[in-house]
Amino acid sequence: MIFATGSLSQANAPEFPGASGYRGRLLHTADWPGDADLRGKRVGVIGTGSSGVQAIPALAEQATQLTVFQRTAGYVVPARNHPLAPTETDTIEADYPTRRQALRESYGGWHLPPPLGPVAEVPRDEGLAELQRRWAIGGLCVQSAFSDVMTNPEANAVVADFVRGKIRAAVDDPATAEALCPQHFPIGAKRLCVGTDYYETYNRDNVELVDLRATPIETFTPDGIRTSARDFGLDAVVLATGFDAMTGALSRIDIRGRGGRRLRDAWAAGPRTYLGVSVAGFPNMFVLAGPGSPSVMSNVVVSIEQHVEWVRDLLAHLTDAGAGTVEATAEAQDRWVELGNQIAAGTLYPQADSWYLGANVRGKPRVFMPFLGGVGTYRGICDGVAADGYKGFTLG
Structure with a gap:
């Protein structure tokens, strides 16, 4: 049984007081109906994570009035999407196998400029120039300007201050700009x-920002939303509240292992896997790009490909061995979870209430779920397990 249910596939729709009595249209970015037409409407958006960041500019062009209800300001970098010139695609395709192999061996599974080094070893002017160069390139490369951005608070602060400066430069109203920082x-x-x-x-x-940290939502009304400061009349409300990440889709399936134990019970205190692909007590079950693997901390396509190829080879090994079952041992699983926790603890990632830890879902245990060791390192570990006769697994 191979679960390819996706790490970001189960919508997270928090319950708001009074929402059942709201007479307008209530939509979710992860479950968008084909007949949604918000042109000329008064629209509210709750949430400014990735879903909201992508939806808000498009909705602003359609709505008569767009009210953005921001729960937590996030860091947004420019995408810089643009048509690729034939010379660009020709250059990529000319050395495609080498580029693909480089992805498999990289940290995140993507092509990014290499970091300058630790922030303390980079002159300030040189560091700011590099950040500006990466801002012009767009995408995630701003975060990796220095080698210690996610382990050193001082390096992280340099990058964060740079982005906050970009926010203040882009937004005309100083109060709105500060709320977005x-x-x-x-x-x-x-x-x-x-x-x-x-x-x-x-x-x-036609766009207004409402900072919910200053004036929280009290209730939906039949005609819109009431915060602690005022009422907002809205024809439609868009929930850009993201996903129950990593485990959400799996927890909604009645998966049972040995002795009838449910997976959701085995994961009641947080997901536990071996290599992020197998769970002790659940023989012949595999999870693709799930918790305990690089998954959402990587180019997910690269990670999915690695898992598919690795599970394929394991199934071939079972056939060759004449085995009927394969199952991770509890000891191997414990060691893997401990390693993942140790790596995460050495970074700044656990310092935010993120969906990496399940913090966006009420009642979900706070456990850092992805593996932060990197795509290339993780691939090497998995290949080593296979070369060692699938150490950590029991064949039966």
Whole structure:
């Protein structure tokens, strides 16, 4: 049984007081109906993570009035999407096998400029110039300007201050700009958002930002939303509240292992896996790109490919051995979970209430779920397990 249910596939829709009595249209970015037409409407958006960052600029062009209800300000870097010139694609395709192999051996499974080194060893002017160069390139490369951004608070602060400066430069109203500046967690500790004209959208006359930390939502009303400060009339409300990540899809399936034990019970205190692909007590079950693997901390396509190929080879090994079952041992699983926890504890990632830890879902245990050792390192570990006769597994 191979679960390819996805790490970001189960929508997270928090319950808001009064929502059942709201007479307008209630939508979720992860479950968007084909007949949704918000042109000329008064629209509210709750959430400014990746889903909100992508939706808000597009909704602002359609809505008569767009009200953004921000729960936590996030760091947003420019996507810089653009048509690829034939010369660019020709260059990539000319050396495609080498590029693909480089992805498999890299930390995140993507092509990024190498970091300058630790922030303490980089002159300030040189570091700021490098950040500016990466900002112009776009995407996630800003986060990796220095080699210690996710382990050293001082390096992280340099990058965070740079991005906050970009926010203040992009947003005309100083109060709105400050509300959009993240202050409470390291940059990158929550998923870095990639957007197009996100901050510039707040300069439009039809867009208003509501900081829910200052004026929280009290209830939905039949005609909109009431915060502690005022009522907002809304024809539609869009929940950009993301996903029950990593475990959400699996916990909603009645998966039972040895002795009838449910997977959701085995994971009641947080997910436990061996290599992120197998669970002790659940023979012949595999999870692709799930908790305990690089998964969402990587180019997920690269990680999925690695898991598919590795599980394929294990199944061939079972056939050759004449075995009917394969199961991770509890001891191997414990060691793997401990290793993942040790690596995460040496970083700044646990310092944010992120969906990496399940903090966005009420009642979900706070456990850092992805493996932070890197795609290349992880691949080497998995290959070593296979070469050692699938050490940590019991064949029966």
